[in-house]
Amino acid sequence: MSDSGRDIVFDIFEKVLSRYSIFKNRDALRPDYIPDNLPHRSEQIQRLAFILAPSLKGSLPSNVFLYGKPGTGKTAVTQFVLSRLKMKAKEAGSILAISYINCRIAGTEYRVLASLCSSIDVDVPFTGLSKAEVFQRFRSGLERFGGILIVVLDEIDALVKIHGDDILYELTRIKESSSGRGGVSMIGISNDLQFKEFLDPRVLSSLSEEEILFRPYTADELYDILRERAEIAFNENVLSESALRLCAALAAAEHGDARRALDLLRVAGEIAERSSSQSVTDEHVRRAQEKIESDRVWEAIKTLPLHSRMILLAVYVNSKRNESKCFTGEVYEVYKELCEGLGLEPLTQRRISGLINELDAMGLLNSKLVSMGRYGRSKRVRLNIPASMILQLLKSDPYLSSLEGYVEKYWSKG
Ligand SMILES: Nc1ncnc2c1ncn2[C@@H]1O[C@H](COP(=O)(O)OP(=O)(O)OP(=O)(O)O)[C@@H](O)[C@H]1O
Ligand SMILES: [Mg+2]
Known part of the structure; x- marks a missing residue:
C-alpha cells in the first residue's frame, strides 16, 4: 500500500492495461519468426x-x-x-x-x-x-x-x-x-x-x-519487408512512414541486412512503448540504432581476453596523458605500467602489436600508419569506442577493477 492508501502495484498494472499498446503482435519481429511471404526472394x-x-x-x-x-x-x-x-x-x-x-x-x-x-x-x-x-x-x-x-x-x-x-x-x-x-x-x-x-x-x-x-537488400527492398512485417506486429497508425523509411535506410547503409532492419524496428517500438509514446517516430529509431550499436560493442568487449582489455585501458589512459603521442610505443609503456599494477608479466611489444591489429579489425580501436619524416613510420592508435565503455569495463571485471583508481585519475581530464 502507498501512503495514500492505494496499491502502487495495481496502479502500475492498471496503467499498462489501459495504455494504448504499440504492439499488436511483438513476436512477429522476433528473429525466428518466418512470415508467409518473403518479398524480393x-x-x-x-x-x-x-x-x-x-x-x-x-x-x-x-x-x-x-x-x-x-x-x-x-x-x-x-x-x-x-x-x-x-x-x-x-x-x-x-x-x-x-x-x-x-x-x-x-x-x-x-x-x-x-x-x-x-x-x-x-x-x-x-x-x-x-x-x-x-x-x-x-x-x-x-x-x-x-x-x-x-x-x-x-x-x-x-x-x-x-x-x-x-x-x-x-x-x-x-x-x-x-x-x-x-x-x-x-x-x-x-x-x-x-x-x-x-x-x-x-x-x-x-x-x-x-x-x-x-544479394544484400536495397533500402527499397528492406522497406517492403519492414512494411509487411509492421502490419502484423504493430497496431494501426502507430508507426510513421518516415520511421519505417529510416529503419530501412539505416539497415541498407550497413550491408542490406534484414535482421538489422527488423531489430531496429522492434527496439524502436520498445523504446516508444517505454516512454509512453503513442507512436514510433524517427527519434525512437535513432535511439534504437544507438542502443543496438552500443550493445554490439559491449558484447565484443565482454568476450575479449585479459591482455586485449588491458590494451583498451592503456590506449585510453595514454590518450588522456599525452594527447599528441598516441603511438604503439607509448601505449606499450602504459600497458606495462598496468601489468605492474596487477602483478602480471607483460606480453612482448610484438604480441601487443598483433593484439592491437585484432582490436582494429574488430572496430574497437583505430590504428593508422603515419609517416614520421626521417624517423620512418609509426602506428598511431586511437580508441574507437565511447570512453564510458572503459569505465563499464573496469566495473564489470573483478580482476581489472583494482585499476579503477589509477584509470579514474585521468577521468576528469576528458
Ligand atoms: N525477404 C524477406 N522477407 C521477410 N523477412 C525476411 C526476408 N529476408 C530476411 N527476412 C528476415 O530477416 C531476418 C534475417 O534473415 P535470415 O535469418 O534468413 O538471414 P541469413 O541470410 O540466414 O543470415 P545469417 O547469414 O546471419 O544466418 C529473419 O528474421 C528473416 O525472417
Ligand atoms: Mg542464417
Whole structure:
C-alpha cells in the first residue's frame, strides 16, 4: 500500500492495461519468426524449390550451396521451402526426411552426426562413441530408411573452420554410392565465403553442384519487408512512414541486412512503448540504432581476453596523458605500467602489436600508419569506442577493477 492508501502495484498494472499498446503482435519481429511471404526472394525460393522437387518422386536432388551476407534471407528462404516440401511429401507419400542443423549451435562434429542420426530414427548416446562408429550407424540407418535425406548444414563455415571437412567428405561419398535407393542430398549455407578455402576441392565441387546467391537488400527492398512485417506486429497508425523509411535506410547503409532492419524496428517500438509514446517516430529509431550499436560493442568487449582489455585501458589512459603521442610505443609503456599494477608479466611489444591489429579489425580501436619524416613510420592508435565503455569495463571485471583508481585519475581530464 502507498501512503495514500492505494496499491502502487495495481496502479502500475492498471496503467499498462489501459495504455494504448504499440504492439499488436511483438513476436512477429522476433528473429525466428518466418512470415508467409518473403518479398524480393521469389527467385531464390523458386530455384531452391526446383532443385529439391525431384525428391518428391524419389530422385536425389543436386547438392546446393546458398551464400550471401548476414541477414539476406538464406535461413528464412530455406525454412520456407522446406516446410512446404515436407507438407507435399506427406501428401504424396514420398519417403523423405529433412535434417536441419545449425552447425554453430550444434558446436561439435559429434553433435552434428548425432542430429543426422536422430532425423532417421537412429539412436546415438549423448557421448561415448567414436566418430567412425556413429557414422557407421548413420550409414546403416540410411539403408534401412531407404528414402531421401535432405541435410541442411546452416552456418556450415562454423563446422568446417574448426573441424575440417571430414563429415562433408563422408556425406558426399554416400551420395555417390547410393544405388537408386535414396541417399543424402545437402544444402550448405554460409555468409562467409572464405571457408571455401578450407574445403577439399572434391568436397567443394560436390557441395556447389548448384549455387544460389543472396544479394544484400536495397533500402527499397528492406522497406517492403519492414512494411509487411509492421502490419502484423504493430497496431494501426502507430508507426510513421518516415520511421519505417529510416529503419530501412539505416539497415541498407550497413550491408542490406534484414535482421538489422527488423531489430531496429522492434527496439524502436520498445523504446516508444517505454516512454509512453503513442507512436514510433524517427527519434525512437535513432535511439534504437544507438542502443543496438552500443550493445554490439559491449558484447565484443565482454568476450575479449585479459591482455586485449588491458590494451583498451592503456590506449585510453595514454590518450588522456599525452594527447599528441598516441603511438604503439607509448601505449606499450602504459600497458606495462598496468601489468605492474596487477602483478602480471607483460606480453612482448610484438604480441601487443598483433593484439592491437585484432582490436582494429574488430572496430574497437583505430590504428593508422603515419609517416614520421626521417624517423620512418609509426602506428598511431586511437580508441574507437565511447570512453564510458572503459569505465563499464573496469566495473564489470573483478580482476581489472583494482585499476579503477589509477584509470579514474585521468577521468576528469576528458
Ligand atoms: N525477404 C524477406 N522477407 C521477410 N523477412 C525476411 C526476408 N529476408 C530476411 N527476412 C528476415 O530477416 C531476418 C534475417 O534473415 P535470415 O535469418 O534468413 O538471414 P541469413 O541470410 O540466414 O543470415 P545469417 O547469414 O546471419 O544466418 C529473419 O528474421 C528473416 O525472417
Ligand atoms: Mg542464417
